[in-house]
Amino acid sequence: MHREDDRGLVKRAKNNDKEALGLLYDRYFGKVYGYVYNKVFDQAAAEDIASHAFLRVLETFDRFDEKRTSFISWVLCIAHNLVIDYFRKSAKLPTASLESGIEKISQRANDDPVEFVLNGIANRELKKVLSYLTVEQQQVIFLKFGLGLSNKEIGEVIKKKRGAVKALIFRALKMLQRLLDEKSF
Amino acid sequence: MKRVFKTLEKCIDLIARNEAKAEECLNNYPSLADYAAVLNTAAFLSQSIELAVPSPEVFERSKKKFLGAAKAEPALQVTKKRAQAKVHFLHAPLRKILTRAAATLVAFSMLGGSVVVASAHSLPDSPLYSVKLTVEKVQLVLKTSNYSKAQFYLNLAEKRLEEAQKLAKDGDSKGLKDCLKAMTDNLDEARKAANLLNPKEKREILTQIIKFCERKEKTFEVLALKASPEIKNIIGKALGICNEARVAVKVTTSKSEKPLTETDSLTETPQTVEETTKTPEGLSEITVNFPVFSPNGDKVKDNISITVRADVGQNLMADIFDLKGNLIKFNLVLKESSTKQGRYTTTWGGENNQGEIVSDGFYLIKVKVAKSSLYGSLETKVEVDLTPPEKPILISPAEGWVSKLVMARFTWDSSTDACLFVLEYSRDEDFSSDKTTVVSDLNMKEYFIMSDPYLSEGVWFWRVKAIDKVGNTSAYSEVRSFSVAIES
Numbered sequence: 001m002h003r004e005d006d007r008g009l010v011k012r013a014k015n016n017d018k019e020a021l022g023l024l025y026d027r028y029f030g031k032v033y034g035y036v037y038n039k040v041f042d043q044a045a046a047e048d049i050a051s052h053a054f055l056r057v058l059e060t061f062d063r064f065d066e067k068r069t070s071f072i073s074w075v076l077c078i079a080h081n082l083v084i085d086y087f088r089k090s091a092k093l094p095t096a097s098l099e100s101g102i103e104k105i106s107q108r109a110n111d112d113p114v115e116f117v118l119n120g121i122a123n124r125e126l127k128k129v130l131s132y133l134t135v136e137q138q139q140v141i142f143l144k145f146g147l148g149l150s151n152k153e154i155g156e157v158i159k160k161k162r163g164a165v166k167a168l169i170f171r172a173l174k175m176l177q178r179l180l181d182e183k184s185f
Numbered sequence: 186m187k188r189v190f191k192t193l194e195k196c197i198d199l200i201a202r203n204e205a206k207a208e209e210c211l212n213n214y215p216s217l218a219d220y221a222a223v224l225n226t227a228a229f230l231s232q233s234i235e236l237a238v239p240s241p242e243v244f245e246r247s248k249k250k251f252l253g254a255a256k257a258e259p260a261l262q263v264t265k266k267r268a269q270a271k272v273h274f275l276h277a278p279l280r281k282i283l284t285r286a287a288a289t290l291v292a293f294s295m296l297g298g299s300v301v302v303a304s305a306h307s308l309p310d311s312p313l314y315s316v317k318l319t320v321e322k323v324q325l326v327l328k329t330s331n332y333s334k335a336q337f338y339l340n341l342a343e344k345r346l347e348e349a350q351k352l353a354k355d356g357d358s359k360g361l362k363d364c365l366k367a368m369t370d371n372l373d374e375a376r377k378a379a380n381l382l383n384p385k386e387k388r389e390i391l392t393q394i395i396k397f398c399e400r401k402e403k404t405f406e407v408l409a410l411k412a413s414p415e416i417k418n419i420i421g422k423a424l425g426i427c428n429e430a431r432v433a434v435k436v437t438t439s440k441s442e443k444p445l446t447e448t449d450s451l452t453e454t455p456q457t458v459e460e461t462t463k464t465p466e467g468l469s470e471i472t473v474n475f476p477v478f479s480p481n482g483d484k485v486k487d488n489i490s491i492t493v494r495a496d497v498g499q500n501l502m503a504d505i506f507d508l509k510g511n512l513i514k515f516n517l518v519l520k521e522s523s524t525k526q527g528r529y530t531t532t533w534g535g536e537n538n539q540g541e542i543v544s545d546g547f548y549l550i551k552v553k554v555a556k557s558s559l560y561g562s563l564e565t566k567v568e569v570d571l572t573p574p575e576k577p578i579l580i581s582p583a584e585g586w587v588s589k590l591v592m593a594r595f596t597w598d599s600s601t602d603a604c605l606f607v608l609e610y611s612r613d614e615d616f617s618s619d620k621t622t623v624v625s626d627l628n629m630k631e632y633f634i635m636s637d638p639y640l641s642e643g644v645w646f647w648r649v650k651a652i653d654k655v656g657n658t659s660a661y662s663e664v665r666s667f668s669v670a671i672e673s
Contacts, residue, residue: 144230
């Protein structure tokens with residue numbers, strides 16, 4: 001079946017085409033929810049923030065330029081800002097930047113974000129090696145292998161050039177590979 | 186080598202999206218043999234990192250909310266209202282117009298001819314001024330076409346400006362303000378009426394507006410010289426309307442299929458306009474040294490330097506507009522470089538015509554020949570950013586954390602526009618300078634220390650502030666404490 005590309009959908013959605021809005025929602029709500037959950041570790045908050053991000057889309061659609069930015073990276077930027085607002089308002093401590101859905105934790109074990117990563121990942125080896133990456137590397141690894149974003153889209157989310165994202169991913173992969181090979185931790 | 190990296194990137198993308206396995210990539214692209222381990226790691230990650238998914242109930246509930254809000258999205262409603270208003274205007278009953286005209290004619294006759302004549306030169310402080318305004322209203326109602334209405338509004342604008350000049354001489358600032366506001370409103374009405382005309386008539390009216398603006402440019406400058414900020418704002422708005430007219434004339438001229446001929450009933454012919462409105466010649470480039478700047482007086486990117494390349498020997502000026510087309514700052518004189526021929530420069534410190542610093546946003550820079558009305562075809566955009574980044578949110582170490590080693594890893598999060606951070610850690614809760622270490626220019630959201638004397642046993646306090654790309658600095662984050670207590 002033909003899959004309409006995002007640009008076409010966005011163009012229609014900007015004219016309040018409900019079918020296009022519904023398709024964009026179906027395509028990306030799960031990813032936005034996953035991204036937010038990874039930050040807040042709370043189902044209710046993740047639902048609230050992801051829903052809010054999509055409502056913000058409606059409010060600011062006229063300012064969105066689909067020729068310059070992809071829809072998913074734009075919504076993720078909105079969601080990211082809402083997450084920051086959430087922590088600021090609730091004075092809660094942000095959790096780690098990377099978490100696996102394999103083992104969904106419902107509460108924070110302690111206040112160390114590195115420990116959150118360790119709690120969130122089921123695979124023991126992965127748990128250990130990820131903690132050796134920088135927060136920025138963890139973030140790109142999550143966006144790449146958790147959300148399946150392209151390097152350009154990741155760059156739009158973390159405000160870096162595509163080449164820099166590529167380098168970050170490559171360095172992170174090299175480091176992970178070395179650590180996994182050594183198994184010395 | 187470059188090709189191999191491109192292939193590697195492509196393969197990592199496929200693996201990340203679960204569209205290929207590492208072995209498939211290696212089989213298809215033997216050149217990647219050296220990177221087998223990297224690809225295997227990528228595959229391991231793409232299988233191990235799973236995304237938390239919303240439950241079907243959450244998905245549906247949120248979707249309903251989203252589509253419900255889309256239904257009530259205001260843009261469509263506004264459009265409908267506008268459309269209705271237009272239809273209403275076009276089909277307004279003739280009877281209603283005639284009734285209004287008749288009523289105003291009665292009012293006109295009741296005022297009496299001699300009173301009307303005497304009121305013609307009255308000023309706002311005169312009791313006859315209200316008579317003058319009533320007569321004008323009557324005259325306006327009797328204008329049947331948008332063309333004659335537009336001309337009449339322009340006429341009124343001129344009258345109000347003359348009154349303003351007289352009041353300025355008398356030192357009547359309240360009257361001056363009222364007259365200038367009325368002048369600006371009339372100018373705007375003339376422009377709006379022009380927009381309802383066919384292209385040829387529209388161009389004629391807009392040209393008359395431009396002529397008015399050019400004739401009165403000196404008057405505006407004199408009035409604005411010692412005026413209050415409020416009056417300066419009103420004059421700025423009038424100049425904005427002048428500029429909109431200039432831009433619109435340019436657009437209608439370029440769209441026009443047939444140039445106007447001498448037989449066209451123009452009050453002022455386009456030929457006359459051409460004589461007084463010249464575009465800069467040989468304009469090949471407009472550049473600014475900073476695409477984003479912050480005119481906040483901190484000496485970091487406080488102003489921009491605008492450089493233009495054009496044919497030599499021209500008197501060039503730059504005007505700054507906001508994205509709505511309002512003229513923000515006009516007549517910045519571009520000086521020709523003494524070392525590089527045909528290179529003209531000026532600076533803009535983010536101030537408007539009233540000398541106030543403009544708000545955050547994008548601004549357009551256009552170049553014209555001094556005293557002309559047409560801009561060169563090139564323009565450039567700059568951004569004014571005065572908003573500091575959000576204060577960073579501290580992540581680790583947590584409040585009260587106790588390290589059993591001489592080490593600490595500081596991490597924090599921040600809004601995306603922050604690009605540099607300053608970390609301070611101190612023995613003193615008030616961060617007095619003698620007990621505080623300041624780590625500046627950090628471009629990562631983390632910092633690691635692990636040795637004496639930088640970190641010795643005892644209680645430590647720490648905080649972070651963020652700096653964006655134009656030097657705006659956030660407030661400090663909260664202060665957290667931690668201890669180093671080495672086990673013996």
